[in-house]
Amino acid sequence: MKILIVEDEIELQNTIKDSLEKSDFIVETASDYSEGIEKTVSFEYDCILLDIMLPDGSGLKLLEELKAMKREEAVIIVSAKDSLDDKIDGLNLGADDYMTKPFHLAELTARVKAAIRRKNNHGVNFLSWKNLQLDPDNRTAKVDGKDIELNRKEFDLLYYFISNPNRVITKVSIAEYVWGDHTEDADSLDFIYSQIKNLRKKLQQFESDANIKSVYGIGYKFS
Amino acid sequence: MKERTLKYYTYRYLLIAVLIIIAIWAASFYWLIIKEVYDTIDKSLNNSKNRIIANAKIDTDILNTREFGIGNFMITPLPGEDYSENIHIYSTQVNIGKLGNEYPARMLQTIFHINNQYFQLEVYASTLEDDEFLQNLLLSLIVLYFSIVISIIFINYFVLDKALRPFYAILKKLKIYRIDKSNNYLSVQSPIKEFNELDVELYGMTQRNEKIYNYQKDFIGNAAHELQTPLSIISNKIELLMEDENISFSIAEKINEVYLAVYRLKNLNKSLLTLAKISSGQFPEKKLIHFNPLIHSIVENLTELSDFKTAHIQIIENGNFDFSMNEELAHILIFNLIKNAVTHSEKQTVIKILIEKNSIYIQNPGKQKLDEQMIFKRFYKNNQSKSSTGLGLSIVETIIQLYPALSIQYQYQDKHIFALRKRK
Known part of the structure; x- marks a missing residue:
């Protein structure tokens, strides 16, 4: 799947590119408004990551152009500004999601996948890994067709993992994704461990081949 | 130092000054009047004395007046010679008539001689009415004294109260003034130039301070905002680095320490941004x-x-x-x-x-x-x-x-x- 990053900060652009490529996306980049227009006119993408503040124009303007061209790409706005107005404007203009910098790469991957999944109405509306299958719309999970009982947090956790298979996901990123801003206190990140333990137990209980591996104590890897 | 209100302070000195000055004035006035009254009586006693002595030289019958009668005088012959003929005037009580009532009087006592015979002459003038006059005067003075003092205090109280009203209004405004709520220092209009000046200066000061305050607030917001992108780059680079399979456990641990520090920095920055957003009124909906x-x-x-x-x-x-x-x-x-x-x-x-x-x-x-x-x-x-x-x-x-x-x-x-x- 092809992704276009429209972002003027080259370092950030590179990092996002590296990360998405690790998750098997094909990534192209544009560093300003005109390059963004040029690329979107010439090529088709599955998802476009759009920075609002570009040196020669606004990302919102680019979004308007895309919609005028009746393009079907999923668009995720990436902004340094956590502004409700921008968010509302962006979503009203047809953006699929809005992310505020700084974000975690794993979260970006999950959001990109979710945006693409929602856009593609191919009927295949679930995520799968090995013998595990997740239906994000109905929030259900199955192992070999058998339902696993998961609570809301456990489902979110599993969804986050299945969106980032074979990638190191940091504890901080898990905490922020699943529990929002509730985990400001880095000391209490240890509580993630007990949550992971519960999830692991359930996966084993239902004989899933999926495995959550601890990486150095930094985070976890889903494989 | 003990704190006093402006009114109390003003009154205290005003009251002391008024009480002392008017008391001195009233006492001097009273004393002058008494002196004037007695001077007049004494002069007329002197005149009477001169007339009596002159008449006695012509009509020796007068020399036989041994008791105070209609003429209010009495002559007593003195034995021997060589008396000082000084005039002596004093206040005393005099028995008049047979009722034996005593009346206040001024008494003139002197000695004169006719043909080597010395006589003592005593002339008196009743001061009953004069004393009453002086008593009335004293009473009036006391009443006047207190009315003047009270009037001055009252006039001052009301004038001071009215004059200071804008001052207290300004004080009240200052008490509720908060720099983080813009334009909440409202001007106080007063007919007094100094207070208007004070008000204008205070208003100017609040405006200047608000400007600086807002500038600093914006600065914090902008600085935090500008930090978002570099923080993003740092933390995302670390996340990528953590995935590198070639790093050792000890390096991974150190990277994680850096990552957690950056995480704290991110939270701090986010909180600062939230603070800046709240205080700059970016959450208006209710x-x-x-x-x-x-x-x-x-x-x-x-x-x-x-x-x-x-x-x-x-x-x-x-x-x-x-x-x-x-x-x-x-x-x-x-x-x-x-x-x-x-x-x-x-x-x-x-x-x-x-x-x-x-x-x-x-x-x-x-x-x-x-x-x-x-x-x-x-x-x-x-x-x-x-x-x-x-x-x-x-x-x-x-x-x-x-x-x-x-x-x-x-x-x-x-x-x-x-x-x-x-x-x-």
């Missing part, structure tokens, strides 16, 4: 918030964290707390308060949330009282929370400041109690 369900949902969200801390959150509902405010801010407010209680709870404790119609109490056990002056200040931390940003309660206070109908208070009664109240 709606009626039902706090009971809000508290339940936040507590549910924090369950894993509190379970991990083995703290139990208990909600006691004695009423419904509803308040019209911004939804996002209501969430941040309650979340930060409960989060604060959870973070600072020790293991195996119960956090109690008591909801009443007009107040919400969040209590958590704690051994030591916190400094209530410092607790809402930015970056105030007690020793146990080395990794928190120290901005959570500061955000709470900033939100409270946006809603004058709400108040937040910290108390310590063997446990920490944060009381969120509606002002009546």
